[in-house]
Amino acid sequence: MTEHATTHLTRIADGVHVWAPDGAGTWGLANCVLVSSGTRAALVDTPYTTALAEQLLTAARRVLPTGATFDTVINTHANGDHCYSNAFFTGAEIIATESCREHACFEPAPDLLHQLVHGSDPGQPLGRYLRRHFGRYDYRGIQLAPPTRTFTAELTVHPGDEDELHLIEVGPAHTAGDLIVHLPRQRVVCTGDVFFAGDHPVHWAGPLERVMDACRRILDLRPQTVVPGHGPVVGPAALREHLDYLADLRGRIHTLHARGLDERKATSELLRENRHPHLGLPERLAILTAVEYRHLGGVTEPPDLLAFMAEAARHAQEAEQAR
Numbered sequence: 001m002t003e004h005a006t007t008h009l010t011r012i013a014d015g016v017h018v019w020a021p022d023g024a025g026t027w028g029l030a031n032c033v034l035v036s037s038g039t040r041a042a043l044v045d046t047p048y049t050t051a052l053a054e055q056l057l058t059a060a061r062r063v064l065p066t067g068a069t070f071d072t073v074i075n076t077h078a079n080g081d082h083c084y085s086n087a088f089f090t091g092a093e094i095i096a097t098e099s100c101r102e103h104a105c106f107e108p109a110p111d112l113l114h115q116l117v118h119g120s121d122p123g124q125p126l127g128r129y130l131r132r133h134f135g136r137y138d139y140r141g142i143q144l145a146p147p148t149r150t151f152t153a154e155l156t157v158h159p160g161d162e163d164e165l166h167l168i169e170v171g172p173a174h175t176a177g178d179l180i181v182h183l184p185r186q187r188v189v190c191t192g193d194v195f196f197a198g199d200h201p202v203h204w205a206g207p208l209e210r211v212m213d214a215c216r217r218i219l220d221l222r223p224q225t226v227v228p229g230h231g232p233v234v235g236p237a238a239l240r241e242h243l244d245y246l247a248d249l250r251g252r253i254h255t256l257h258a259r260g261l262d263e264r265k266a267t268s269e270l271l272r273e274n275r276h277p278h279l280g281l282p283e284r285l286a287i288l289t290a291v292e293y294r295h296l297g298g299v300t301e302p303p304d305l306l307a308f309m310a311e312a313a314r315h316a317q318e319a320e321q322a323r
């Protein structure tokens, strides 16, 4: 198990740094944003594991003044790669949407996830996929720290004297409880996972129209800098391009659904068409299709996320064998 990730802490605006692991084509390596003012610091999202949180803290110490403390942690949503190391930032107020707090109980506990990944059968597509993409992480002993402050709709916080962080609820979209963070003075928006740069996204809640609404909401804020949940920091043009991609994908999925193709066949068709070859992790189209089909079919019972992953793994293996 090697958890090593190449990480960078990059200044993107006044008092704003992005901790960005090299995460192209991977699961779990999310961006975190450090907002500092004097000795007070806020963090948007916390890394997946304690080892990664230690890397972040070491990097943060180099840019923060001596004695600086993390007073505020914001979780953009409840997926573990954005909140598993909350407890590492002792004493911080942890802010999320009310729906995020409610959704957290559907996420696997770290120890259970560890067992699931490292105890999986490598002879099966799912086991092979989980080991390949999550086998690098050690989740043992991670203590969860749930939000200590929640809100609905909007909330403005002032972690430092000058800074204003405007939190806007945009879920359900990627998950049930997504939020974005707008820094009006610096013209930065942290999008959480309603926007992935560089790879096909994965969205668990949907429908895609809600994700598109969230992206439009971000563009309406007229940001100069957009920090995606995963992938490189970009400008608004890349988000506009992503919105076109989502519209195209949504259109294709709806067409295939109307033609009567089941989810598996529809995914195979999308993979065969390969309309967006520059994006990584195309097997995620299986999950995007399954979630969109649920909405199209009016399915209301809770989704089986592991079954979604198994389908993605099956398609990944098929593609590998075809090469």
Ligand SMILES: [Zn+2]
Residues within 6 Å of the ligand: 028, 030, 079, 081, 082, 193, 229, 230
């Ligand atoms: Zn994520």
